Amino acid sequence: MKRFWAQAVAAPVAGGHGVLLDGRPVRTPGRALLAVPSAELAEAIAAEWAGVGEKLEPRAMALSGLANAAIDVVAPDVAGFAAGLAAYGASDLTCYRAEGPAELVGRQVAAWEPALKAVERAHGLVFRRTAGVVHVEQPAATLARLEAKLGGMGSFRLAGLSPLVRLSGSVVLGLAVAGGLMAADEAFAAAELDSDWQAGRWGADAEALALRAERAAAFAAAARFLALLEARA
Numbered sequence: 066m067k068r069f070w071a072q073a074v075a076a077p078v079a080g081g082h083g084v085l086l087d088g089r090p091v092r093t094p095g096r097a098l099l100a101v102p103s104a105e106l107a108e109a110i111a112a113e114w115a116g117v118g119e120k121l122e123p124r125a126m127a128l129s130g131l132a133n134a135a136i137d138v139v140a141p142d143v144a145g146f147a148a149g150l151a152a153y154g155a156s157d158l159t160c161y162r163a164e165g166p167a168e169l170v171g172r173q174v175a176a177w178e179p180a181l182k183a184v185e186r187a188h189g190l191v192f193r194r195t196a197g198v199v200h201v202e203q204p205a206a207t208l209a210r211l212e213a214k215l216g217g218m219g220s221f222r223l224a225g226l227s228p229l230v231r232l233s234g235s236v237v238l239g240l241a242v243a244g245g246l247m248a249a250d251e252a253f254a255a256a257e258l259d260s261d262w263q264a265g266r267w268g269a270d271a272e273a274l275a276l277r278a279e280r281a282a283a284f285a286a287a288a289r290f291l292a293l294l295e296a297r298a
Contacts, residue, residue, distance in 0.1 A: 066121045073114035075107040082107035084114055091129075095137035099129075102221060106132070106293040127286035128293070135224035146223055147215035150230050150239075154211045155203055157192065158235040158256065164196045169262055176255040180241040187244055188214055192237070211236065221294055228287035232256065232280050242288050249288035253281055 070086035077083070081100035084091040084107060091099040091114065101107050106128065113126040123130060139146045159177035163169045185191060190210060195201040215223065215236075222243070229239035229249075233256035241247035247255075254261075257277065264273070 068117050068119055068121065070114070073111050073117075075104065075111040084111045086114060093133040093137050095133075097136050099132060099136070101132050101135075101294070103294050103296055105296040106290070109289075109293050127283065128290055131224050131228075131287065131290045132221070134227070135221040139220040139224050139227075143220055143223065144216050146220075146227075147218065148212055150223065150227060150236060151208065151212035151215050153230050153234065153236040153239075154192070154208055156200060157203075157237050158233065159237045160192050160194050160201065160203075161198065162194065162196050163259075169259075170196075172258060172262070176258050177237075180247050180252070180255065181237050183246040184237045184240045184244070187246065188240065222291065225287050225291040225294060228283050232284050232287075243291050249285055250281075253284045256284075 072087055074085050075082060076085045078090055078098060078100050080098065081102050082104045083098065083100050091110075093099055099110075101110065110126075110128050110132060113129050116125075159181045162173050162177075181192060181194075188210070190207045191204055192207060193201050193203055215226070218226065226239050226243050229242050229252070230236050233239060233252065235256060238247070238252045238256055242249050242252045257280075260277070269277075
């Protein structure tokens, strides 16, 4: 889509804070009014629209995309969306440690265990750890509590949490970032630990590095989305 507006500004709209393009409110792809809970988030989304060049590039508008997802995708079925994210807890990355070598195991424990313990304390959860790739059954109470916790987050927080969980393969790391228990860059590095270990041993090609950079940018954008969301008065 070619740019058709001269000015993009944040402004109050029905149901929250939105963005006006030359005075006309932005709508989602599903034609709903774009209304977010936070004025700070609306300002950041308006900055994305103001920064568009001759053509709109969705990849450069991560915050707008997450807001659209919250309204069009998550809000119609919050419980179902939450259940999909909670399912990651049944085989969370942070619960599966390597059987060797010792250096890799040590790195995994150092990167994952503090986040795992912090999330367990914060949300009243208990996860089982294991060595190897054989599936370990998590306590039913943990999975039920996890789904209930996510189900109570609301559509915008779930939309921001989703990339953190899906990109990392870990609801634990996602919750750690969302709850301010872990910095986003630290969590992303923890999620990429095994891949980085292999790259360190065998090398990484340019395509793999480019994909890693894309994942890192998406992860950081989701963390920023949540931070701006929580900045609301």
